Amino acid sequence: MEKTALLEMKGITKKFGTVLANDHIDLQLYPGEIHALLGENGSGKSTLMNILLGIYKPNFGDIFYKGEKGQIKTPKHAAELGIGMVHQHFALIPTLTVAENIFLSLDHCSFILDKKKMESKIREYSEQFSLQVDPGAKVWQLSVGEQQRVEIMKLLCRNSEILVLDEPSAVLTPQEAGEMFRTLRKMADHGKSVIFISHKMNEVVEHADRITVLKNGRVTDRMLAEEASIDRMTKAVVGERDIEKILIRSQIKTERLLLEANHLRVLNDKGLVALHDISFQLHAGEIFAIAGVAGSGQRELAEALAGLRKVASGKLSLKGKDITRKNIRERVTQGISFIPEDRLKMGLIPGMNMKENALLKEFRGFAYNKGGILQSKAIRSLTERHIAAHDIKHGGLDLPVSLMSGGNQQKLLIAREINGNPELIIAAYPVRGLDIGATASIHKTLLEQRERGACILLISEELDEIFEMSDRVAVLCGGKLMGIRNISETNYEEIGQMMSGESA
Amino acid sequence: MKKGTLRFEKKQTVSLRRKILNPVVFILLGFVFSSIFIIANGFQPIPVFAKMISYSLLNTKGLIGSINAALPLMFCGLSVAIAFKMNLNNIGAEGQFAMGAIFGGAFALYGPSLSAPLSSVVMFFLCALGGCLWALLAAALKAFWKVNETIVTLMLNYIALLFLDYLCYGPWMAPKQTTAMTVKIPESLFLPVINGTSSGLILAILVAVLLYLFLKYTAAGYQISVIKNSLSTAEYAGIPVKKFILIVLALSGALAGIAGFVQVTGIVHRVQAQLPGGSGYTGIVIAYLSQCNPLAIILVSVLFGALQNSSSVVQIMGVPSQIVTMLQGTLMISVIAGEFFNRYRIAFYKAERNDYTSERNDDNQEPKKRNDDNQESKKGAVQ
Amino acid sequence: MIPFITSICAAAIVYAVSILYAAIGEIFSQRAGIMNLGIEGIMLMGAMTGFVTVYHTENLLFALLSTIIVGLVLGLAFAFLTVTLQADQTVCGMAFLIFCSGLSGFLGKSVTGIASAVKFQQIDIPVLSSIPVIGEIFFQQDFFVYLMYLVIPLSIFYIYKTKAGLMLRALGENPASLDQAGINVFAMRYGYIMFACAMTTISGACISLSYTNFWNEGMTGGKGWIAFSLVAFSRWNPAYAVLGALLFGGISILGMNMQVYLPGIPSQFYGMLPYAATIIALIITTGSFRKKHSEEPAALCQKYDREDR
Incomplete structure (x- = not known):
């Protein structure tokens, strides 16, 4: 040149x-x-x-x-x-x-x-x-x-x-x-x-x-x-490292209907319609992915399912029971757990320690709360169980979680959310910004949950992740559901087209 | 950058010793700083301080006076502290104090006469109720309409004080009196005095210990601290934030109302205009200096009670009694400035390389990602 | 009836002006992302400084200058704590409230309750003041009111029409983006905080040098807080702040006058009017039942730390 x-x-x-x-x-x-x-x-x-x-x-x-x-x-x-x-x-x-x-x-x-x-x-x-x-x-x-x-x-x-x-x-x-x-x-x-x-x-x-x-x-x-x-x-x-696919998925065992969303309409923070008339069904034991470019209504969908955002119209039912008006607490007890997209903003309490973070969804349980008094021994052993099960690296149980690396924070959050065997796990961008090791570990955990029979709603922008992990994929574009495909019957091009708004 | 440069670097953890030592050092610096104003006003700071300390702390009589003066301050400090624990700024302790005194005073002056311990208990709860209701006004506005509680509680101060003023100059005014005060309350309502010290001290210590245990060991205390640290996570965990705003502010108001109870039954034995006399504001300073630790509040309150107690002795030297408020403000500002050194350390950068020589204990952390991970918003959690 | 109304209107303007300096200052400060809760105390410092200077020198210009200097110094201290040391703004504001109330009482003790020989006098503007009614209301006022007639349009023009005003608005919304563009965010905040404090002390001087001619501990009686709540009420726009100030001024002055006409109600209840009005105004303008796009500066009350970007 x-x-x-x-x-x-x-x-x-x-x-x-x-x-x-x-x-x-x-x-x-x-x-x-x-x-x-x-x-x-x-x-x-x-x-x-x-x-x-x-x-x-x-x-x-x-x-x-x-x-x-x-x-x-x-x-x-x-x-x-x-x-x-x-x-x-x-x-x-x-x-x-x-x-x-x-x-x-x-x-x-x-x-x-x-x-x-x-x-x-x-x-x-x-x-x-x-x-x-x-x-x-x-x-x-x-x-x-x-x-x-x-x-x-x-x-x-x-x-x-x-x-x-x-x-x-x-x-x-x-x-x-x-x-x-x-x-x-x-x-x-x-x-x-x-x-x-x-x-x-x-x-x-x-x-x-x-x-x-x-x-x-x-x-x-x-x-x-x-x-x-x-x-x-x-x-x-x-690099030289093999790009191994460690993820082996079994066939979906059951076709048991878990959650049904009928004509959901949800507003965003500005009061504008974020989701128009969305309907889908989730089954036990499947990973259902939501694809779409950022801001297509994924956040609103996750929050509406978790109970953090009001449903403007439409109906949500879990195992046949109407949960449209149930608040987040009632939904948690019925087996819905939520891994939010920005863990430090919502999900974890950065300034508090691991034990206090591990306790967040459990503090009402009798094992940890006897007559309003917290049981510190039980809380400690709960935290230690999480650490052992997910190989979480940390500087001490009493240090704020903001000092841990992003991967370990996410592992702690997921450990807490799958504790108690929820039936539906909403995972919004669970591996965003994490290194390869943490990503693999989290994907493995999610697949284990699927094996157990839980349904996982996986929100992701990465088509690679979606095609690797999920059984079915739904595509959102501008708050509209463009379609739902079985992952074995579709390809990158089709999903890409749907993401850009061309309904195939 | 030719020479090495000094830089401030964020600390991750603070040792307990540092946490305690730091405010002490800066409180001393605050006294030094306030000397400037004392000199500016034409007095010698050292004799003034010496007189204040020797009068109010270094002899039994003075110490007892200081502790008695500290009683309402303890409750006001606890009142402000519990609200701070949830990032609520209740600067209305002054007005809640007044409302507590009004509710209790109404019972003491016009209520049915009950047997001795029962009547005190009734009055105690009425005082708490008065403060509680006054705080609930602001709490309801905050919980349901998100109206800023700082301004509302403060405005309610002026209204409560004017109402107290009206009562003491008007319908409640003792006959043949020229000052705005009621007649003495029945002696059966007086708090017992033990060796000169009002038994309100025992009450204050009891309440502080209960509050400490409540915040540290109960599920409610845990939820309060989750709300303080991250409002969105609290909502995510299904913690009823609105309910807690109401509970915490009601508790805060009740504590300020109890300050009215000890002031009326333990010290002045009547209701009078300007009864709180700034205790509500002093409570803010005390809560801050004690870092909202209920047990520390008792100790710090005694220091502030001593300040207040010694105002009369410095007045004899010709020093205006406002020196007390001035000192309170100076101490608070000084400790705020000192907080910085709890959060930061000074690091030294060498000239050629930009590595720093101070030890780092956070090497195992990922390098700061500029975009997503570390944008933890530190804005007041409750909005 | 007409003389009664004009005198009420004229008095309402005087009242409004005495809180407007502080309110407009605080608008600038909050637009820069800094909330100063200490207004009430800083106003007291202004009132005390102005009065003490007049008492000793009998020179109003010196009084005004010393007031402004004290405001700038207090602003510098507040900026040092909140910008450089990144202390919590709410806590800092409360500390300033207590510190300034105490210090003003302490330093002003010797002159408490004594009337000064000079104060700002009414100046009739030639020609304009002789217009019936309007002249009496607007043009038979003193220096502070006329200065305010200049401050209002200038501040609106500055915020909405100039590059510096644009930067100010950006500063309260997203300081990081200004920093990236190479603008010294810290210096800007220092500047606006100092300006706001100086304006607040001028408000104080209005009270001790024009509204009355004496000094008394705590004489602002919550006017600083009314100015503070006026800021949210005005949605950070000086034009609305003017309207709000006139409203509060009108209510307070009416309250004082009603005492004469309706003596059955004890004076304390009239005294409660401005505070109750403030709470009601706050509910109406900031209550979340309003579904309007919030205009609060997004970065208000947040410390800006480069490392956190």
Whole structure:
């Protein structure tokens, strides 16, 4: 390649405590190219980009920008140099309008806001890069895809030359993702350089010019898109370790009807309809997956089933008994347990210790609560049983659970939730953000529960997980149920299409 | 970064010794800090403090006076503390105190005369009821309509005090009196005095111990602490949060009402305008300095009782009695500032490398994930 | 009847202005994500400082300046505790309430109950003041009222029409996003807290230098709290704060006047009116039976810690 690199990162090393997040990483970026950073969660992609953005400082290594060696001190400094990033969690202010959000990101603008000028500028970019945004809309009214466009628009208005996007397709339907990548290509054609982080090999091959693969903080491979193959990338991403499928599932034993949902309609926090007229049936001994892009109504569905959210209309019945109006406590006693998506916000009490967390669903039981007095011995032995059964690593029973790693927190939560042999386990994203070891252990636990005869409602965004684990899958899109398929009779393409709203 | 830099780094755990030592050190610093204002007002701080301590703590008579002055403070401190235990800001102890005194006073002055122990018991419960009902007003608004309890309890203070004022200047005013006070309550209602100390002390210690056991060892105490730590998890566990708001604030109000009981039956023996005299606010300071530990509240209250007790002696030196409130505020601010050093340690960064030299006990933790895991919201749990 | 109404309206304006400085200051502070519960105490410090200065110098300008300086210093201390040391804002506010009430009583003891020789006098604006009724209500007032006529439009313009106001609104919603854009979140919060405290002390000065001309311990009598509840009532918009302040002013002044016309009811019950009105207003405006999109700044009362991002 005869072009000179716009950006060169050389020997970047970053340590967190004793963990090496980045180990001598080299990266070149050329003008007008789309560069993909491929790797699993925790492989060091985000750390590297945060160093480029000046959020973290590297322990070693140099950055050359436009041929000059320099240090990127702060995010502001990066912005001045023309480097901008769209984070996975958008930095938008929901109560402000699109134009106001963009004003905020500009360093140089007049003290008194000139809305007209801003709006015409936004329209100009909208046309140039086919990036549809309404400058007057309030951000909280926008869909996730539209919000992402606002973030990209912010970078354009700042005249960024390098645009970094962290997992940009994670929150989008396949269609929206395609549109977003077309926009990125247009920007590359206009001479801008794009880096995007991803763990999906398909989209990397399809949309990037060059690919850098990271694993455990090291670069394991570099290739042009033409040279890439799924095999080569898999080897670089996963390493030499065999991709073994330890999960062996037996046939569903019974067809016993457990839960029936009839024409459910549920509202979200803003009072808008989150689930329209949903009906399905769950059977004992099956894993029933809910697929869909983020925000399709999965959270509302899980909360409605668990009893945390009111059902606006429709009927829920468990083993023939109507539970539509039952509260969460009554549902727990009837055998429904719930593993929420964000364990530190709901599910665990981060500031309290393991014993107190293990007690959360049991404190009414006679073994632990005699006449209102808590039985500390019984609670301790309960906690120790959980620890032994699920191989939970911890620093002590009396330390707050916020000090444990995410995987061990999740194991504790699941141990508590399956204690007492519930008949229905609602598991929302049970392995999100966890390492491979913890993921395998949790999947094993869920399959054991299935063997026992429990029904598991597994909410996931990862089609791999769904196809590996579940017996049947239902697809949600925009709060509507697109269809239910037996996993043996469907494929990725069909489910992907249903997720984007094309009913098959 | 050419030279090494100092940085504050979050601590994960705090030792018990540190937890106790830290406030003590900062209370002392608070006294130093308040000296500035004492000097600014034209007095010598050391003689003032020396006089205050020697008068109110270092002799039996003074100590007894301090303990008696501390009695209503103990109950107010307990009242505020139990609400804090669930992240509820009950700053209405002052008004609940007044309502307790009004309910109890109505019985003492106009109620049927009962035999000695029974009448005290009835009055005790009436005082508790008065405070309880006044707090329940705010509690109901909070539980059912999510109205901010801080402002409501405070506004109710002014209303209760004005009502007390009305009674003591109006229908309840003792004949041939110029000050706003009622006649003395019947002597059968007086709390017994043992060696000069009101037996209210025994009551206070008893209540504090019960409260301590309640919070630490009962299922209700456990649920309260779950609600404080994470409201959403409490709802997830099916804990009836609304019910607990009502129970805890009612209990809090009842305790403040009992402060009215000990004040009326143990100390002033009548109802008068401005009876609480700021005890409700002092209760906030006491609860905070004691970190809401009921047993610590008893001890800290004695310190504050001593402060209040010594206000009369410093007045003889010409120092305004408001020095007491000023000191309370200074001590509280000082301890708040000191809290920081319980949560953080100072780490030293060397020049060339960004590794720090201080020991870390959290190496086995995952590196901070910027996005999902660690965004634990620390906003007041009960909203 | 008309003179009675105009005098009531004029008095309501004076009352409203005396809480509006604090309320508008607190709007800025809460928009920046910081809740200052200590308003009542800080107001007392302002009243005491202003009065003590006037008492010793007989110079109103000095009094105003010293009041503002005390406000800034208190704000600096509050910001240090809540922003730098990341102390709990509610607890800190209560500490300031107690500290400032005590300190004002302590330092002001020597001048308690003595009338000062000078106070802010009524200034009739030429021409405008001679308009019947309206002139009497709006243009026969003193310095603080006229200054407020400027503060109201300026604060609305600042919050909604300028870049700095936009940043302020963002600060209370999502400080992390501002920090990422390289804006010094901590400095901004320091600035707004100090501004809010200075405004609050000016409110105090209104009471001891214009409303009356003496100092008394606890003389604000809950006005700080009314200003505080006005903030949620106004949904963080100074324009609504003006309306609310006039409402509270009207109720209080009416209460005081009714005493003369309806002497059968004891004065204490009239005294309860503004507090009861505050509770009712709070229920109406913030009660959860209202199904409206909440406008409370999302980051209000949350400490901002870079490491927690």
